[in-house]
Amino acid sequence: MTDTVDSRPERPGYVPPIFGDSPEGTHVWQRVPYDPAHYGPVSDFTSDFDHGDPAYNPVAPTVWKELRDGGCPVAHSDRYGGMWVPITHDTVHEVAYDTEHFTSRAVVVAVGRPGDLALPAPIGGAPPITSDPPFHGMARRLLLPAFAPKQIEPWEPEVRKLCRELLDRIGDITPGESVIDAAVQYAQHIPVNVIGRMLGFPAADEDLFRKFVHDALERIAEEPGTRDGMDDLGEYIYDQIQDHRANPRDDLTSYLLNVEIEGQPVNDDIAGGMIILLLIAGIDTTWSAIGSSLWHLAQHPEDHQRLLDDPEVMTFALEEFLRAYAPVTMARLVAKDIDFHGCPMKQDDWVLLPFPAANRDPLKFEDPDTFVVDRQENRHAAFGLGIHRCIGSNLARLELKVAIEEFIARFPRFELAGDVRWSVGQIRGPRELPVRILAVAD
Amino acid sequence: MRVHLDSEKCQGHNRCYALAPELFDVDDYGQAVLLVDGDIPVELQEKARLAASNCPEFAIKVLES
Numbered sequence: 001m002t003d004t005v006d007s008r009p010e011r012p013g014y015v016p017p018i019f020g021d022s023p024e025g026t027h028v029w030q031r032v033p034y035d036p037a038h039y040g041p042v043s044d045f046t047s048d049f050d051h052g053d054p055a056y057n058p059v060a061p062t063v064w065k066e067l068r069d070g071g072c073p074v075a076h077s078d079r080y081g082g083m084w085v086p087i088t089h090d091t092v093h094e095v096a097y098d099t100e101h102f103t104s105r106a107v108v109v110a111v112g113r114p115g116d117l118a119l120p121a122p123i124g125g126a127p128p129i130t131s132d133p134p135f136h137g138m139a140r141r142l143l144l145p146a147f148a149p150k151q152i153e154p155w156e157p158e159v160r161k162l163c164r165e166l167l168d169r170i171g172d173i174t175p176g177e178s179v180i181d182a183a184v185q186y187a188q189h190i191p192v193n194v195i196g197r198m199l200g201f202p203a204a205d206e207d208l209f210r211k212f213v214h215d216a217l218e219r220i221a222e223e224p225g226t227r228d229g230m231d232d233l234g235e236y237i238y239d240q241i242q243d244h245r246a247n248p249r250d251d252l253t254s255y256l257l258n259v260e261i262e263g264q265p266v267n268d269d270i271a272g273g274m275i276i277l278l279l280i281a282g283i284d285t286t287w288s289a290i291g292s293s294l295w296h297l298a299q300h301p302e303d304h305q306r307l308l309d310d311p312e313v314m315t316f317a318l319e320e321f322l323r324a325y326a327p328v329t330m331a332r333l334v335a336k337d338i339d340f341h342g343c344p345m346k347q348d349d350w351v352l353l354p355f356p357a358a359n360r361d362p363l364k365f366e367d368p369d370t371f372v373v374d375r376q377e378n379r380h381a382a383f384g385l386g387i388h389r390c391i392g393s394n395l396a397r398l399e400l401k402v403a404i405e406e407f408i409a410r411f412p413r414f415e416l417a418g419d420v421r422w423s424v425g426q427i428r429g430p431r432e433l434p435v436r437i438l439a440v441a442d
Numbered sequence: 443m444r445v446h447l448d449s450e451k452c453q454g455h456n457r458c459y460a461l462a463p464e465l466f467d468v469d470d471y472g473q474a475v476l477l478v479d480g481d482i483p484v485e486l487q488e489k490a491r492l493a494a495s496n497c498p499e500f501a502i503k504v505l506e507s
Contacts, residue, residue, distance in 0.1 A: 148472035149456050149459060377496065383455060385453075394472065
């Protein structure tokens, strides 16, 4: 391949480290001093914040409230080589809008930083989420039409059919006795199937996609260069690209292999990065939102009943689920030193962007820790703020809405039936969600 | 009442189109398009306020007359 945007030399038999994390030779991730002892339980979230502590996600809203009430709009940590965490809506908004001081070159906090073989700013490893202006806008325009509202609406019958099949597959239920796992048996299968179909990947690879998501988003506190799972992801995408080049078809992968940026075909690194973004970003995010919403309904029969009695309220309930249980925290790297509200941020410090915390800021939302099923004013930031607004937001909304509608239609009453296991890291949601089914629709 | 949409601020969250499709459309890129030029009919004014107060980017302004 010649004359592509990236001029990295092609070598015979060389598999590009699209997203890899190889221990030898290539340096997609920088080597940094690493001591696993530095990543133990957090004692103080003000000065030792770590969203990778498994204790964080189950109680995150309490952590944000304590930080805000304690007068700490921006927390800090020495972990991950230095990390800042704005907590208020204003500070999160400010970072999201300031692409001069904060780069999206890497958006998942990890022990390492992108290395010399990683695609540099303004492209990054998974465009456009890892891109900065002006490249960001060019890459984003390639993807926006595929995810615009009118392109996504026609997927509704297929998503509904998928949800019903998953519910059928749960099998016989004895009301009042049967306990199912709403995350494992239901929520986790929905987005993985939908995005797999859109990308044209084999449905049988569903388990593999969840492994990739786990490797990329949950194993963040491991030693750089040892996260072998990232290579598996790169190799899988590389194989899919070869297969789609040999057998083009009507799917997003084939589309992305034929797009051009500024009149030049995109190379495999950029196309592969975009495919990785679509695969990774659409899976555990939506799965988490579905799980958290069902977790809420299992504990709030009054909201559950309202949705059954008044299906129109879903227009508002959907956004309230997204506000109260926003699954996605993003991240930036400091591009240029900046004094941010008294915080001396240095180049290459991480900045976590907890949109879920912004969504519970009392200065922006009335009674933010209360779930109001028909909240009328709701400028939530679940899909981010500014130029990186989640490109899959219309698809995510469709999946979340249909998943809730179908679950409560099938099971008009259910309750929590045990301990919930939460995810670890920037994506927050239940990974195990036992619920006891109290009623089944005829 | 009039409505002003700042297309520079719009990031395609699609909240206005969902809440007030009589007043807002979306283009092929998911960006909001204001459909009404001039005064908002009385029966749509509540929807206009709703669209404005749910825009995460503060891109919609309602100008009460």
